[in-house]
Amino acid sequence: xxxxxxxxxxxxxxxxxxxxxxxxxxxxxxxxxxxxxxxxxxxxxxxxxxxxxxxxxxxxxxxxxxxxxxxxxxxxxxxxxxxxxxxxxxxxxxxxxxxxxxxxxxxxxxxxxxxxxxxxxxxxxxxxxxxxxxxxxxxxxxxxxxxxxxxxxxxxxxxxxxxxxxxxxxxxxxxxxxxxxxxxxxxxxxxxxxxxxxxxxxxxxxxxxxxxxxxxxxxxxxxxxxxxxxxxxxxxxxxxxxxxxxxxxxxxxxxxxxxxxxxxxxxxxxxxxxxxxxxxxxxxxxxxxxxxxxxxxxxxxxxxxxxxxxxxxxxxxxxxxxxxxxxxxxxxxxxxxxxxxxxxxxxxxxxxxxxxxxxxxxxxxxxxxxxxxxxxxxxxxxxxxxxxxxxxxxxxxxxxxxxxxxxxxxxxxxxxxxxxxxxxxxxxxxxxxxxxxxxxxxxxxxxxxxxxxxxxxxxxxxxxxxxxxxxxxxxxxx
Numbered sequence: 475x476x477x478x479x480x481x482x483x484x485x486x487x488x489x490x491x492x493x494x495x496x497x498x499x500x501x502x503x504x505x506x507x508x509x510x511x512x513x514x515x516x517x518x519x520x521x522x523x524x525x526x527x528x529x530x531x532x533x534x535x536x537x538x539x540x541x542x543x544x545x546x547x548x549x550x551x552x553x554x555x556x557x558x559x560x561x562x563x564x565x566x567x568x569x570x571x572x573x574x575x576x577x578x579x580x581x582x583x584x585x586x587x588x589x590x591x592x593x594x595x596x597x598x599x600x601x602x603x604x605x606x607x608x609x610x611x612x613x614x615x616x617x618x619x620x621x622x623x624x625x626x627x628x629x630x631x632x633x634x635x636x637x638x639x640x641x642x643x644x645x646x647x648x649x650x651x652x653x654x655x656x657x658x659x660x661x662x663x664x665x666x667x668x669x670x671x672x673x674x675x676x677x678x679x680x681x682x683x684x685x686x687x688x689x690x691x692x693x694x695x696x697x698x699x700x701x702x703x704x705x706x707x708x709x710x711x712x713x714x715x716x717x718x719x720x721x722x723x724x725x726x727x728x729x730x731x732x733x734x735x736x737x738x739x740x741x742x743x744x745x746x747x748x749x750x751x752x753x754x755x756x757x758x759x760x761x762x763x764x765x766x767x768x769x770x771x772x773x774x775x776x777x778x779x780x781x782x783x784x785x786x787x788x789x790x791x792x793x794x795x796x797x798x799x800x801x802x803x804x805x806x807x808x809x810x811x812x813x814x815x816x817x818x819x820x821x822x823x824x825x826x827x828x829x830x831x832x833x834x835x836x837x838x839x840x841x842x843x844x845x846x847x848x849x850x851x852x853x854x855x856x857x858x859x860x861x862x863x864x865x866x867x868x869x870x871x872x873x874x875x876x877x878x879x880x881x882x883x884x885x886x887x888x889x890x891x892x893x894x895x896x897x898x899x900x901x902x903x904x905x906x907x908x909x910x911x912x913x914x915x916x917x918x919x920x921x922x923x924x925x926x927x928x929x930x931x932x933x934x935x936x937x938x939x940x941x942x943x944x945x946x947x948x949x950x951x952x
Contacts, residue, residue, distance in 0.1 A: 490518060493670055498522055502662040504623065505636045506611075506652040509666030509700030511683060512675060515638035516549070519607050520556050522636060523581060526605055528562075531577035533631050535605035536598060536622070540613040542585030549609050550583055586618060595621045604631035611637035616647035641665065641696035642705065644867070644877060645766070645910050649702055653872065667700035690719070692886040704882055708889025711905050711915075715845040716858075716884040725758050725861040729787040733760075734925050736917035737777075737795040739811045740765070744773040745913035747880065748785065749921055754852040757844070757922075760785070761864025762914055764879045768870050770811060774818040776868050784864055793819070794826040794924040796916065826924045832916075834904045835897045840919035841905070843926065860884070880914040887911035 490498055497507045498518050507515050523535050537553060539545040557564060557573075564573040564581075572582040582601060586608075588594050595618065603625045611619065619637070626633040642648045652663040668675070668683060687694040695703040710716075727733075731750045738745045747762035763780060765773040781788075795812060812825055819825070830836050850857035860881045867877040879887075891906040905912065 489673065490514065491670075491673065493664055493666055494518055497664045497666070498525075500662060500664070501632065501634060503626075503634060503660040504652070504662070505634060506648060506661070506663045507636065507638045507666060508648070508652070508663060508702075509641055509670075510668045511640070511697050512668050512671060512679060513666035513700055514671045514674060515666060516552060516609050517556070519609070519636050519638045520553055523605065523607050524556065524560055524562070526632075526634075527575055527579040527581060528577070530604070530631055531579060533579045533604045534582070534602065534628055535580070535607065536582045536584065536601060536603050536625070538584055538586050538598075538606070538608045538622070539610060540585065541587050544610070544613075545583065545585040553581075553583065586614060586622075594618070598622060598625060601625055602628050604628040604633055606635040608635075608637045610639060612639035612642050612646060612648060616651070619647075619651070640705070641700050641702050643910075644702055644875075650872065654702065665700045665702075668698050670700070692882075704885075704887055706887050706889055706908070706911070708892075708906060710884075710886045711841060711888045711890060712845055712848065712884050715848040717848075718881060718885050721848060721856060721858055721884075722860045722862050722878075722881050724863065725760055725859050727760055727785050728752070729785070729789060732790040732792050733781075733785055733788045734792045734921050735781070735794075736920040736924075737774075737793070737815065738913045738916045738920070739770060739796045739798060740913045742767050742769070743909065743913060744768060744770055745917055746773075746777045747914050747917035747921070748781070749918075751925075751927070752852075752854060754854050755847075755927075756852045756854055756857050756859065757847045758859045758861075759880060759918065760861050762880055762917070763866045763868055764877065764910075764913065766867060766869035766872070768868065770814050771817070772870075773868070774815060778818050780866070791823070792826070792925055793823065794920045796920065797827040797829050797831045827920070828923055831920055831923055834895055834902055836923065837905065837916075837919055838902065840922045843922050844918060879911065880918070883911035883915055888915045 494514060497505070498521060507519060509515055520537070523537065527533055527535060537549065539549050562575065564575055566573055570582075571584055572580045574580055584597050586597050588596050598621070606622050606625060608614065608619070608622065623635050626635060637648070639648055652658070652661055654663060656662055668680060672680060683698055687697055692704050695701050696705045728750060731752065733748055733750060735746060735748045742765075744765040745762065747759065749757060749759045751757055761784060763773075763777055793815075795815060798811070812827070815825055844858070848858040862878070862881075865876060865878045865880060867875050867879065869875075887908070888911045889906050891904050893904070894901045895904055896902070905915065
């Protein structure tokens with residue numbers, strides 16, 4: 475049975491059920507009510523604040539958005555409307571920016587973003603709070619959230635911080651702070667879909683959302699179902715070429731064919747992708763690992779173990795990497811990325827790279843070649859394939875989980891940058907560097923550049939000479 479939405483003695487036209495009612499009454503110290511468009515997240519959270527302020531005279535809460543403009547034009551009008559529906563008269567303190575309730579409770583209403591780094595926390599430092607509510611928390615940085623959480627110190631009152639972000643990606647700080655399995659004490663994640671709020675919406679509203687984000691749309695999971703997933707803004711690089719229902723499928727590893735692998739160093743987000751090219755030229759991407767907050771040496775230990783388990787009996791292994799790891803670091807360190815890789819391979823194994831791999835025109839050429847493979851068929855079927863199971867995210871903090879980061883990137887995560895660059899005085903678009911999806915895509919580009927049979931120019935390769943292996947820069951570069 476539906477339950478009334480508020481503890482106030484006033485008739486309301488909105489009710490909340492199931493997970494909505496659970497979110498309204500939850501008292502966990504840190505609560506993430508996350509989900510879809512039109513799931514009533516903001517309204518539920520504001521009613522939580524009203525209920526708490528009415529029940530606890532003298533309580534202090536903070537209602538916040540990241541920018542002042544969003545606070546004034548979006549959140550504050552909703553707050554005022556709910557106060558009116560609740561029949562509550564409050565007094566606005568323009569000097570200190572808070573609403574004062576008849577019982578002495580206060581609701582500070584503020585945008586959080588400061589003008590510069592030195593005043594980053596100035597909008598709320600000095601406040602002693604019992605509660606905090608942050609609307610659209612995905613817009614704000616993690617450190618600001620932590621500072622706000624530390625403000626929960628008003629004596630004699632229950633403490634809670636509530637956030638209501640739109641469903642985020644698995645790599646977002648909110649997903650790390652509030653894991654989906656709710657295994658972290660004193661934190662809780664409650665996902666809400668638009669269907670959880672269907673009883674408060676017109677049928678046309680849901681129909682419009684379903685037509686805007688139909689089955690198969692990459693944003694349907696986040697914007698309708700309220701579950702974590704891709705929410706990338708931009709034009710996909712492989713739009714019109716990659717078809718997930720066509721190209722993503724179970725692929726069979728053939729130990730008689732060379733296994734080609736690429737490593738992108740990624741600034742503590744290293745990535746490894748493996749593929750094979752069959753005798754008819756079909757590009758088959760068999761699997762990969764995306765690292766999170768890992769040092770390269772630790773990451774390569776995982777890669778070695780995973781490769782041996784998933785691709786046993788390899789007769790020929792071909793390795794290429796990011797050329798940025800082939801040079802001595804700017805900090806004067808003796809070991810570069812390629813030298814670190816070397817320790818994880820047999821003594822005579824070659825590691826290929828080309829110095830111009832990351833040049834915009836070279837990357838664009840590799841994108842064109844891969845897109846062409848996606849649009850072709852061979853004697854054995856599609857000219858391009860991505861395995862649907864062999865993909866892992868390995869995190870220093872979150873452990874090992876499955877994540878189809880390469881297919882997600884091909885579908886909509888890997889997008890064109892808004893910034894156009896000049897190559898030989900001609901404008902040229904380039905893929906966006908997002909810190910996540912780009913790494914697997916770079917690996918695919920390195921593989922195409924170094925090992926494609928269409929290309930005859932030689933690659934640079936590292937190969938140690940006989941005898942002791944020196945550590946000086948360029949000591950065994952071919």
